[in-house]
Amino acid sequence: MTATRILTFIPHAVGHSTLGLMRLVGRVTLFTFSALSHLLRPPFYFREFSHALLFIGYFSLPVVGLTALFTGAALALQIYSGGARFNAETVVPSIVAIGMVRELGPVIGGLMVAGRVAASIAAEIGTMKVTEQIDALVTLSTNPMKYLTVPRILAATIAMPILAGIGDILGIMGGYLVGITRLGFNSAAYLENTRDFLEAADVISGLWKAAAFGFIVALMGCYHGMNSGRGAQGVGRATTNAVVSASILILAANYVLTEVFFSA
Amino acid sequence: MTRAMIELEGVEKAFGANAVLRGVNLSVGRGESMVIIGGSGTGKSVLIKCILGLVKPDAGTIRVDGADATKGDRDAFLARFGMLFQGGALFDSMTVWQNVAFRLLRGAQKRPKDEAREIAIEKLRRVGLKSAVADLYPAELSGGMQKRVGLARAIAADPEIIFFDEPTTGLDPIMSGVINELIREIVGEMGATAMTITHDMSSVRAIADHVAMLHDGVIQWTGPVEEMDASGDPYLEQFIQGRAEGPIEAVR
Secondary structure (H helix, E strand, C coil), rough: HHHHHHHHHHHHHHHHHHEEEEEEHHHHHHHHHHHHHHCCCCCCHHHHHHHHHHCCCCHHHHHHHHHHHHHHHHHHHHHHHHCCCCCHHHHHHHHHHHHHHHHHHHHHHHHHHHHHHHHHHHHHHHHHHHCHHHHHHHCCCCHHHHHHHHHHHHHHHHHHHHHHHHHHHHHHHHHHHHHHCCCCHHHHHHHHHHHHHHHHHHHHHHHHHHHHHHHHHHHHHHHHCCCCCCHHHHHHHHHHHHHHHHHHHHHHHHHHHHHHHHCC | CEEEEEEEEEEEEEECCCEEEEEEEEEECCEEEEEEEECCCCCCCHHHHHHHCCCCCCEEEEECCCCEECCHHHHHHCCEEEEEEECCCCCCCCCHHHHCCCHCCCCCHHHHHHHHHHHHHHHHHCCCCCHHHHHCCHHHHHHHHHHHHHHHHHHHHCCCCEECCCCCCCCCCHHHHHHHHHHHHHHHCCCCCCEEECHHHHHHHCCCCCCEEEECCCCEEEHHHHHHHCCHHHHHHHHHHCCCCCCCCCCC
């Protein structure tokens, strides 16, 4: 009896969670297509867009800038101690630059923005849903997808590459400051080394990634907000889900995009 | 007799295994004030949301002014409605006047900002609020004032049909009286068709021309408000008198 129960429990649990996952993927895909189709059709709410751009882009600058600066500084120390094992300390400037621009700038920036922006979008839209403000929008002849989702997704997709670009610069600066103050690099040589090894393709691939991460962050914030459960608990769960799913999707998308750029 | 403004026929809606509406038939005449009563959780709000298309009914037809509500231009359809939500549902990122003038600041009924603001202040005055309130945010207002702002927003674009979802819930008896009176006056002077959901019997007597009682997913009783007290319907009587014993189970 117990043996059969255990035997049926496992496939049941696996099947149940697989179906749940499939349902979620389906819903998110439909939501994405809906958002994209609304993006292409008027009306376009410019005021909402500029508000979102200010909030997502400008106000994320300190967070993204500081994390990039410290990441670049730590990276320089690590590569120096790693490089010392085979007498290759001189690679510090180029590896810091490439590491920041291709990988850490967009990914760490994306994750920080996921924490800041996906959470606040989900909480805001979730609260609007719970307090019937979304229904009120509809009765006032305003499509919530156009009014709430499209401006945020567009703003995040545009703002994120700019943030990542600034993060790249500050990260390299972090490495540079550590390099010349702690590791005994010559200032001019460090900068020359950075410039010589960095290619335009490195920077551009990183910025494309950042745009994709911005899209993911706003999409997850809007999706979980729009599908928020009832009450304070529902909004809390929507916020958590938005941050967690945005972070996982960023890391997964990072791998996929790196493969694409790697084989290109 | 004039054609009915809102007609519901066999409207059904279930959420999972929970059948909320099980075939609602209801007709609301043009310029009439219909009040729907019923206990909490009997699907009154769902019924209104079905008419507005916020919730998609599983079966049945809904006609507004003779036309199928689920077909045709959605914006034009919604432009005929105003709705006062239970909690006000004011947009808390906007000031009071921007809330009231929301429909007038964008979309098909868009007009210059100054003009929209003027109309908003005029509507605020109509619901008894001073123009100083216009630049405050909804969070800075009391519950009664939020309801009034919600009312001003509902009537801002002069709709033909207005829905009121529990207009007096959470207000003190005096404020309830004020809101009831405002609804009665405004609906009267605008000549609008009104549909109100409530379980507050003082609202029913103040607002209604006709009353319909929703119970167990169907309209249990409907008729003119004057006939309500002598209906002989045990469900309606229990509800009006607020008795715990009767055909309606107190524990739901």
